[in-house]
Amino acid sequence: MSASPLTQIPEPTTWNFKLLAQHQLDGFGGMGEGMSISLTKDGRRIIWLAHESAPKNFTGVDVSDPRKPKVVVQTDLPQSHMRSNSLELSGDLMAVAYQTQKTGQKPAGFELFDVSVPEKPRSISFFDCSGATSRGVHQLWFCDGQFVHMAAGAPDFQPSHPLDDQFYRCIDVRNPAKPVEVGRWWIPGTRQGDSTPPPPRHKLDKGYRAHNTNVYAKRPDRLYLAYIDGGMFIVDISDKSKPKPVSHWTNSPPYTGFTHTVMPLFDRNLLIVTDESTENSAKDWPKLVWILDNRDETHPVSIATCPLPPVDAYKDRGGRFGAHNLFENTPVPTAWHSEDIILGTFFNGGLRAYDISNAYQPKEVAAFVPPAPAGTPAGAVQLNDVFVDEREIVYTVDRFTGGLYILEMDF
Amino acid sequence: MNELFPSPAAGRFGRRQKRERGARMPVTVLTGFLGAGKTTLLKRFLATPDGAGTAVVVNEFGAVGIDDTLLRASADQTVLLGNGCVCCNTRSDLQIALRRLVAERERGAIPDFRRIVIETSGLADPSPILQTFATDRALGEEFHLELVATVVDAAAGKATLDWSAEARKQAILADMLVVTKSDIADETATAALVAQLRALNAHAAIETAVNGALDPRRLIGPHSGERSAFVAELSHSDGILSFVLSESAPISWNTFARAMDTLVALRGADLLRVKGFLNVEGCSGPVVVQFVQHLAHPAVELAAWPDGERASRMVFITRNIPERQVRDLFAAVRALAR
Numbered sequence: 001m002s003a004s005p006l007t008q009i010p011e012p013t014t015w016n017f018k019l020l021a022q023h024q025l026d027g028f029g030g031m032g033e034g035m036s037i038s039l040t041k042d043g044r045r046i047i048w049l050a051h052e053s054a055p056k057n058f059t060g061v062d063v064s065d066p067r068k069p070k071v072v073v074q075t076d077l078p079q080s081h082m083r084s085n086s087l088e089l090s091g092d093l094m095a096v097a098y099q100t101q102k103t104g105q106k107p108a109g110f111e112l113f114d115v116s117v118p119e120k121p122r123s124i125s126f127f128d129c130s131g132a133t134s135r136g137v138h139q140l141w142f143c144d145g146q147f148v149h150m151a152a153g154a155p156d157f158q159p160s161h162p163l164d165d166q167f168y169r170c171i172d173v174r175n176p177a178k179p180v181e182v183g184r185w186w187i188p189g190t191r192q193g194d195s196t197p198p199p200p201r202h203k204l205d206k207g208y209r210a211h212n213t214n215v216y217a218k219r220p221d222r223l224y225l226a227y228i229d230g231g232m233f234i235v236d237i238s239d240k241s242k243p244k245p246v247s248h249w250t251n252s253p254p255y256t257g258f259t260h261t262v263m264p265l266f267d268r269n270l271l272i273v274t275d276e277s278t279e280n281s282a283k284d285w286p287k288l289v290w291i292l293d294n295r296d297e298t299h300p301v302s303i304a305t306c307p308l309p310p311v312d313a314y315k316d317r318g319g320r321f322g323a324h325n326l327f328e329n330t331p332v333p334t335a336w337h338s339e340d341i342i343l344g345t346f347f348n349g350g351l352r353a354y355d356i357s358n359a360y361q362p363k364e365v366a367a368f369v370p371p372a373p374a375g376t377p378a379g380a381v382q383l384n385d386v387f388v389d390e391r392e393i394v395y396t397v398d399r400f401t402g403g404l405y406i407l408e409m410d411f
Numbered sequence: 412m413n414e415l416f417p418s419p420a421a422g423r424f425g426r427r428q429k430r431e432r433g434a435r436m437p438v439t440v441l442t443g444f445l446g447a448g449k450t451t452l453l454k455r456f457l458a459t460p461d462g463a464g465t466a467v468v469v470n471e472f473g474a475v476g477i478d479d480t481l482l483r484a485s486a487d488q489t490v491l492l493g494n495g496c497v498c499c500n501t502r503s504d505l506q507i508a509l510r511r512l513v514a515e516r517e518r519g520a521i522p523d524f525r526r527i528v529i530e531t532s533g534l535a536d537p538s539p540i541l542q543t544f545a546t547d548r549a550l551g552e553e554f555h556l557e558l559v560a561t562v563v564d565a566a567a568g569k570a571t572l573d574w575s576a577e578a579r580k581q582a583i584l585a586d587m588l589v590v591t592k593s594d595i596a597d598e599t600a601t602a603a604l605v606a607q608l609r610a611l612n613a614h615a616a617i618e619t620a621v622n623g624a625l626d627p628r629r630l631i632g633p634h635s636g637e638r639s640a641f642v643a644e645l646s647h648s649d650g651i652l653s654f655v656l657s658e659s660a661p662i663s664w665n666t667f668a669r670a671m672d673t674l675v676a677l678r679g680a681d682l683l684r685v686k687g688f689l690n691v692e693g694c695s696g697p698v699v700v701q702f703v704q705h706l707a708h709p710a711v712e713l714a715a716w717p718d719g720e721r722a723s724r725m726v727f728i729t730r731n732i733p734e735r736q737v738r739d740l741f742a743a744v745r746a747l748a749r
Contacts, residue, residue, distance in 0.1 A: 010519030016434050268416040293416070313518035340418050340426045355434065357421040363552070365434030369519070411434035 010317055013350065016366035016411040017394070022403065023069045025049075028056045029373065029403030032085030033139070033325050035387035035395060037063075037334040038092055038115055045334075045389070046072060046118045048094060050087040052384065052399050054080045058087055058096055060118045066393045066406045072118050081105050086138065090145040090332065092116040093124075093176060097137035097150065100130075103165065108136025110148065112176050127171055127179040131155025138166055141213050143331050146174050147182075147240070149223060151210035154184070158192040163207030167191075168225055170240050185243035186210075187230045202229045202257045204284055211276075212261040217331040222246075222297075224264055224271070229257035232273055234297050247298045249273070256284040263328045265339040269295040270359055272342055277322025282315035287322030289344050291359055306354045306362045308346065318372065318379020319399075320347035325385040327394075336388040341365070341409075343388060348380035351396045353409065365411045373402030423664070427696050427714040432555035436513070438527045439630060440540055442581045443562030444571050445533045448591035452562060452620055452630075453530060457496045461627040466512050466524040467492070469500040470531040470540070489515060495522045505529070505543050506550055513553065526631065527554070534577045537561075537584050538683070538703060545706035552709060556701075560630060561585035561615075565596035569604045572611070576649065582611045583651055583728060584684055587618060587629065594621045613653050614726055651683070652727075654734040656741070659722040661692040663748065670744040671702065674737065679705035681732050687725030688713075700725070 025031075034050030045064045051057060057075040077084065077098075082105070086097040094113045100106070108130040113121040127148075129136045134153030141149045148171040159165045167186035173179045188196035190208045199208055206229050214224040221238035231250025235243045250259065260276035271294045277287035289306040306323075314321040327343040329335065340357045350369030354362045372380045382399040389395070394407040420426065426433075443449045456462040466489075489499040489512065501508035515521045529540060537559060544556045561581045564571070568590070571578045582588060588608050593601045605617060618629055667689060675682065682704055688697040694712050701708040727737060 011516075011522050013516070013519065013523045015523065015525070268418050270416055295415075309517045313520075317519075338420065340420050355426055357418055357426040359416045363434075411429075 010313070012371045013367050013369040015368070016353070016409070017351070017368045018408040018410050019368070019370070019405065020067045020393075020408060021069050021406045022370075023061065023071070024373065024401065024403040025059050025061070026071055026074060028059070028074065029398055029401040031384055031397035031399065031403065032083065033385040034058070034085060034087030034096070035385055035397065036087065036089040036094070036330065036332070037387070037389055038089050038094070038118070039334060040118060041116065044118070046115070047387070047395055047404070048087055048089060048115065049397060049404065050084045050096065052085055053083045057084045060115065060121070061404060062118075063393070063395070063406065066391075069404060069406060073121065075121065078107065079105075082107065082136070086140050088140060088142040088330075089115070090143055093142075093145060093173075094121070095140055095142040095148050095173070097140045099136040099138050101135070103135050103153070104130070104132050105135070106130045108134055108153070110137050110140055110150065110171075112173060112179070124176045125179055129153055129155070133158050133165060135165060138209070139211055139213065141215060142173075143215070144217065144220070147171065147215070148173055148179070149213040149215050151213055157186070160190055160192050160194070160198040161201070161207070163205060164190040164209055165207075166209040168210045168213055168223070168235070168243065170237070170243075183237070183240040183243055185225075185235060185245075187227060199230065202252060204256045204279075205229065206258050206278060211259070214262060214264075214328060216264065216266070216329075218266045219264070222264075224262035226259045226262050226273070228259060230259070232259050232262045234262075234300070247300060249292065249300045249302070251275070251290065251302070255286070258284070258287070260324060261326055261328065263326055263342075264294065265329075268339050268359070269293070270339070270356075271300055272326060274323045274326055274344065276324045277320045277347060280320055282311050282321045285311050285315070285322060287324075289323050289326070289342070289354075291356060291362060293359075304360050304362055306342070306344070306352070307364055308349060308352075314349050317348045319382045321349050322346060327386045327388045330387070334389055336390055336392055343386050343394065345383040345386050345396060347382045347384070347399070348378070350381060351383050351386055351394070351407075353411070366409060368396070368405070368407060370402070370405065373398050373400070375401040422694050422696075422712045424694075424698060424710050424712040427712045429714050431699050431711065431713065432557060433711060435553055435555035436525075436527060437557040437631065438529060438544070438554050439558045439560060440537055440556065441528055441530045441560050441562070441630075442535060442537050442585075443589075444564065444568070444575070444578050444581070447562040447564040447568070448620070449530060449562045451622065452589060452591070452625060453528065455624065456627050456630050457492060458494060459627040461631060462494065462496070464495040464523060464525040466527045467496065467498040468505070468508050468512070468527060468529045469498065470505060470529050470535075489521055491522070495524065497521050497524060505540065509550065509554060528630075534575065536577050536580045538580065541584065541684070541703040542706050545701070545703055545708045548709070556708075558587060558630070559585050560587045560589060562589045562591055563604065563608065565590050565593040565601045565604055569600065569607055572604075572607055579611055579649060579651075582608055583653075585612055585615045587616045588612065589625060590617065590619045591621070593619050611651065650731040652729050652731065652733055654737075655724060655726050656734070656738065657722055657724045659690070661690045661721075662723060662745070663692045664694075664698075666741070666745050666748045667691070669748070670741045671707070673744070674732075674740060675702065675705055675707075678729075678732055681730040682727070683730060684728040685725060688723060689725070690721050690723045697721075
């Protein structure tokens with residue numbers, strides 16, 4: 001690249017989005033991948049955000065006026081060796097994940113809260129996943145008020161490899177005071193004692209661990225399960241006690257694993273699958289958003305990936321660059337739904353929206369790459385997750401200090 | 412390929428858009444005779460809040476641009492103008508210049524711009540530029556030609572229009588005509604110019620700018636809702652005929668496409684500009700179409716009818732193709748297609 005004064009500091013980008021507000025959440029702007037909205041009886045709209053790491057647990061922000069977000073509550077984790085990172089809401093019932101840094105530590109599991117009075121979230125119960133071989137819950141999905149689907153460890157699960165310590169668990173919370181496990185599934189071979197031999201390790205070994213565990217009201221008998229180095233599975237959960245894989249797809253090898261999210265588009269028979277970039281400076285490039293033809297759910301076929309700017313223009317900006325989270329068409333009344341536009345976060349690649357009306361040729365239609373937020377150790381923005389509410393207001397969060405950005409789609 | 416994964420929210424032309432340009436980069440073509448005052452107009456625009464974040468492409472070597480020094484800069488270089496604006500110049504390859512600007516922006520190498528103004532001047536027929544957006548399928552998908560603005564000098568403009576076919580072409584193809592220097596021209600001359608412009612172009616908005624002072628929002632489109640009163644079948648010594656076809660009954664896309672295919676095949680060179688909204692059978696929103704001679708821009712369906720009224724309205728600017736012939740062609744194709 002020529003030494004032109006134009007290229008000294010990369011310019012931020014706002015294209016076909018309008019930034020309405022940013023809030024650094026009172027100095028605790030390091031956000032994870034739990035974002036969901038509740039509507040209070042007095043007519044307010046609260047977005048609940050899980051923090052990426054200690055000391056904060058979750059923050060509730062009043063976004064009734066998206067131009068004037070206000071923190072209404074911010075809670076602390078009981079221990080510094082844990083993180084929440086993931087939460088979901090069904091009505092006023094919120095499930096928050098707790099994961100510890102090491103196996104054996106506590107508290108590890110998930111907690112259920114009643115957030116009908118957002119200033120005073122009321123703890124209802126705690127589901128304990130702690131144990132000598134468990135770090136608790138990494139990610140959970142809870143949209144129907146009945147079942148928490150999660151990626152978690154368990155005291156009675158010994159992985160065959162230490163990195164493979166989290167698998168799929170289904171917890172019945174129809175009596176929220178007494179959550180009870182009703183089913184679980186893991187990749188055969190990842191548990192000590194399985195007759196199947198353990199799976200071969202990837203070169204960049206991130207583990208065979210469950211990650212996103214999405215279940216949608218349109219197909220309550222199907223689990224869309226991302227399994228990090230194990231790729232993705234569609235699982236028949238018509239009998240929750242006996243989950244049965246229907247199909248499997250992976251891009252790795254030759255890609256570098258870390259399948260993160262599987263989102264089905266039921267009207268169009270498509271699946272959107274993301275990798276997660278987990279290495280700074282795009283060392284694990286490419287990390288992409290994949291489009292799969294799911295007309296035959298026993299045999300999904302990849303047909304396209306969403307385009308990104310050149311890696312050399314972003315990899316040295318600081319932190320990670322590559323795919324991670326999507327707006328997942330969360331099946332709740334406070335979320336938008338679209339099968340033509342998908343939104344994803346790409347760390348220092350910002351937030352990008354794609355028109356996939358031609359599924360073979362996704363087109364980027366909007367991009368938001370804000371400047372490095374004040375105080376960030378990463379050197380650049382690291383947009384970590386995105387949620388769109390039913391008013392079509394877009395919320396995205398930074399992993400370190402930037403907090404919450406609120407935008408409108410302008411395309 | 413859309414048929415394999417149909418979406419309830421997308422029609423045959425893809426996702427229904429809230430606005431004509433959809434997600435595409437808006438482009439304004441600013442043309443006009445040498446000395447007409449384009450540069451003054453553009454400089455003022457770039458300094459306004461509406462003009463912030465504009466990328467200017469100067470599309471003719473030797474023309475007076477923003478600043479002489481900029482034009483002496485290498486054709487490879489994009490320069491900063493202030494207020495988030497950038498400028499580059501290109502002698503011939505507009506596609507390359509536009510793509511380079513977008514690539515530089517994508518890399519973060521230049522400030523984030525949100526519109527492009529292509530400044531072309533002198534004895535330039537704007538048709539090739541208009542065709543560029545239809546020729547190159549990828550360009551037509553990424554860029555939307557939102558406005559053609561032609562600047563005409565009140566003092567010298569009429570004389571220029573009289574002797575120059577290119578100047579008349581610039582007026583004929585405009586969506587907006589900006590009359591400059593009306594403060595130094597006499598009233599009679601200005602009135603005669605406006606009448607001549609109106610005779611050349613029944614549809615464009617005609618604005619007056621003194622010393623480049625024009626409401627900056629007028630340079631950003633679209634202006635489609637503001638056509639002035641239509642005068643049927645205007646003609647001029649160049650044989651330019653301009654008319655509107657409108658119809659409230661829906662038309663089948665097949666009929667429309669076949670009729671236009673025939674018209675383009677037989678008389679493409681004489682179809683100077685065709686633009687409009689169509690009420691297409693099976694489409695809930697209007698379908699926006701645009702042709703420049705032999706070339707069609709990709710059709711786009713909007714999410715809603717602008718005024719709630721569902722009716723096709725197509726403006727034809729042709730050379731020696733009268734309205735009757737086009738109506739008859741459409742009627743014949745429609746009858747045969749039944």
